[in-house]
Amino acid sequence: MSLAAETQTFDMSAAEAFTGQVGATLNSGAVAAMMSIGHRLGLFNVLAEMPPSTSGAIAERAELAERYVREWLAVMVTGGVVKYDPAKKAYHLPAEHAACLTHGAPLGNLAVYAQAVAQLGQMQEMLITCFETGEGLRYDDYPCFHQFMEEDSGQTVVAQLVDAILPLAEGIEERLEAGIEVLDAGCGRGRALIEMARHFPASRFTGYDLCGDAIEYANETARKAALTNIRFKQRDLTGYDEKNRFDFITSFDAVHDQKDPQALIRGLKGALKPGGVYLMQDIGGSARLENNFDFPMASLLYAVSCAHCTPVSLGQGGLGLGTMWGWEMAKSMLEEAGFPSVEKHVLPHDPMNVWFVARN
Ligand SMILES: C[S@@+](CC[C@H](N)C(=O)[O-])C[C@H]1O[C@@H](n2cnc3c(N)ncnc32)[C@H](O)[C@@H]1O
Structure with a gap:
């Protein structure tokens, strides 16, 4: 022109x-x-x-x-x-x-998420280098990340766990009351698992996470709460292959930034006993940009993806799927892993997250 x-x-x-x-x-x-x-x-x-x-x-x-x-x-x-x-x-x-x-706050504390904006500024120089080299970052590069996630988990998961989230997996509360083996994969500081351990003393809870500082914090919190039915262990879930160990596995916002999300889901399926249940929470955006124009806080989520979820996956030599990898991809990975039944749920009070209940 x-x-x-x-x-x-x-x-x-x-x-x-x-x-x-x-x-x-x-x-x-x-x-x-x-x-x-x-x-x-x-x-x-x-x-x-x-x-x-x-x-x-x-x-x-x-x-x-x-x-x-x-x-x-x-x-x-x-x-x-x-x-x-x-x-x-x-x-x-x-x-x-x-x-x-x-x-x-009764409507949820949105100031918690302002920390994600502040962190974009803190990470700017490292991110500029990432853009230039294509390389990734490590969790340790982010100041206060696990503290931020703990606050987020307290609002989006812990506050709703017993009333709204566990009932998504029909029958699981009765089994938790009776006493089962539970794993939280990528547990971070472990708030959700600690909440479950408090509610269901007959069950035994294990939390795995890559980051030693988060695991140390989780173990200390469990010790202070005098919980004897829970343990946290630092563990890289890349290539995870325990077999037939757990009745119930959860992951809260912990699949998309793994090195290989599909391999992790396959590994989690193998770790479930027959009749076991996997409850997976992830960000509820679509894999297609054009479907996310009206998704709540879409720009912030893509920014967090660009500044955190994508680089930490790439930093593990991973795929870098990003925060907005999309519920479609999550669902197809669960099906691909061989779960015969996969249900998708969105909770009315929380349109940003998607919940999958996959049964072995
Ligand atoms: C977004 S955070 C969610 C943490 C926690 N589930 C919560 O809701 O607060 C993702 C977690 O996955 C963990 N993670 C990432 N890659 C991992 C790996 N390869 N093995 C084990 N954990 C990993 C991170 O250390 C981080 O704690």
């Missing part, structure tokens, strides 16, 4: 509107990154517990430096998160905003 033709078709109003969109994106990104700091420092909870207050009073209650807290509050005010009364120089977090930004 000649420059003249291109100029004729150039839509200036669309370009100007897009400039506004980019500006809004930059603002939102800045607010999200700062939300992460507020979450880590407990500032949202402090704000939620206080009446409209000055930055000095808020900093004092949070035991933080006022100058930094005041600047952070300015981000939250201009970002529409915190209300500000200029006459009184008073800041206030409305209850309706606290409902999704505080620890134990």
